[in-house]
Amino acid sequence: MKILGINGSHRKGKNTAALLKLVLEETERLGCSTELLELADLDIKLCIACNVCLKQSRCSVAGDDMAMVEHKLLEADGILLGSPVYWSNVTALMKNFMDRSRYLHITRNLLAGKAGAAVTNAGLLHGGQEATLKIMEGFLQAHGLHIVDARNPNTGIFTIGVVGAMMSGFKEDKAVWRRSGADDELVQATSRQLGRNMVALIQQLSGASKMT
Ligand SMILES: Cc1cc2nc3c(=O)[nH]c(=O)nc-3n(C[C@H](O)[C@H](O)[C@H](O)COP(=O)(O)O)c2cc1C
Numbered sequence: 001m002k003i004l005g006i007n008g009s010h011r012k013g014k015n016t017a018a019l020l021k022l023v024l025e026e027t028e029r030l031g032c033s034t035e036l037l038e039l040a041d042l043d044i045k046l047c048i049a050c051n052v053c054l055k056q057s058r059c060s061v062a063g064d065d066m067a068m069v070e071h072k073l074l075e076a077d078g079i080l081l082g083s084p085v086y087w088s089n090v091t092a093l094m095k096n097f098m099d100r101s102r103y104l105h106i107t108r109n110l111l112a113g114k115a116g117a118a119v120t121n122a123g124l125l126h127g128g129q130e131a132t133l134k135i136m137e138g139f140l141q142a143h144g145l146h147i148v149d150a151r152n153p154n155t156g157i158f159t160i161g162v163v164g165a166m167m168s169g170f171k172e173d174k175a176v177w178r179r180s181g182a183d184d185e186l187v188q189a190t191s192r193q194l195g196r197n198m199v200a201l202i203q204q205l206s207g208a209s210k211m212t
Contacts, residue, residue: 001027001031001032001033001077001078001199001202001203001206002032002033002034002035002075002076002077002078003024003027003032003033003034003035003076003077003078003079003080003198004034004035004037004072004073004075004076004078004079004080005020005021005023005024005034005035005036005037005080005081005082006036006037006039006069006079006080006081006082006094006097007020007036007037007038007039007040007082007083008039008081008082008083008084008090008091008093008094008095008097009038009039009040009082009083009084009091009093010040010084010091010092010093011040012038012040012041013038015084015121015164015166015180015181015182016082016083016084016119016120016121016164016181017036017038017082018164018180018181018182019082019119019120019121019162019164019181019182019187019191020036020080020082020119021036021182022162022182022187022188022191022192022195023080023117023119023162023191023192023194023195023198024036024080024195025195026191026192026194026195026196026199027078027195027198027199029195030195030196030199031199032077032078032199035072037069037072039093039094039096039097040093042064042065042068042069043064043065044064044065044066044069044093044096044097044100045061045063045064045066045100046061046096046099046100047061047096047099047100047102048060048061052103053102053103053106053107054106054107055107056103056107057103057104057106057107057108057110058103059100059102059103061100066100069097070104073101073104073111074110074111076114077114077115077202077205077206078114078115078116078117078148078198078199078201078202079111079114079115079116079117079140079145080116080117080118080119080198081094081116081117081118081119081136081139081140082118082119082120082121083118083120083132083136084120084121084122085120085121085122085123085127085128085129085131085132087128088127088128088131088132089128089131089132089135090132090135090136094136098139101143104143105142105143105144109143109144111143111144111145112143112144112145113144113145113146113205113209114145114146115145115146115148115198115201115202115205116137116140116141116143116145116146116147116148117137117140117147117148117149117161117194117197117198118133118136118137118140118161118162119133119161119162119163119164119191119194120132120133120136120161120162120163120164121163121164121165121166121181122163122164122165122166123165123166123167124165124166124167124175125165125167125168125169127165127167129160129163129164129165130160130163133160133161133163146201146205148194148197148198148201149161149194149197150162150190150191150193150194150197151193151197152193153197153200159186159190161190161194162187162190162191162194163187163190164181164182164184164187165178165181165184166178166181168184
């Protein structure tokens with residue numbers, strides 16, 4: 001089982017990467033191989049809206065890293081997206097990746113049937129995490145992936161998902177900050193749960209495909 005993580009942060013290896021790594025580590029513990037792509041490292045040109053992809057599963061923009069990303073997306077059993085909240089939305093890097101992936105979706109959903117999940121980190125508490133998470137999950141769903149949430153199937157405990165924040169609270173008229181978005185018990189628990197749920201769904205899907 002392969003899980004591909006994609007980080008849309010403009011700062012590689014920071015808070016969003018830390019959250020992605022928590023989830024990926026849990027899937028590794030359960031036997032998966034993982035890879036984390038940092039979009040900040042890659043050259044992915046802007047979509048030019050030529051609409052070639054309306055007729056064929058192909059993109060007219062060439063000579064950048066999208067072909068390599070496509071290969072890794074197609075190979076993966078699970079795709080885990082991470083983006084920090086920028087203006088209650090995903091980052092420009094993540095949005096650009098989404099736009100460029102249109103050719104994998106529009107004539108035929110080439111990523112359909114995989115497991116998909118998302119994590120996000122913001123500066124503030126209630127800083128737009130929920131909207132950002134839903135944008136990534138909606139994108140994965142449009143691509144035909146099965147969305148995994150962080151619900152614990154035994155206890156039923158459920159949060160909206162893996163949502164980190166740099167702000168941990170408020171004291172004496174001042175915001176209190178944490179050093180890392182991953183330095184939070186709830187984030188750690190939900191990340192591990194998300195990893196477990198991803199692996200369980202992939203196992204379930206591969207069992208189902210063997211039967212058909
Ligand atoms: C352009 C920009 C827009 C941002 N917008 C928001 C926002 O709407 N809400 C929020 O809580 N934090 C916002 N932030 C803060 C980031 O979400 C926060 O610093 C996050 O932890 C960065 O993740 P990283 O460490 O992976 O880069 C913004 C930061 C930048 C640079």
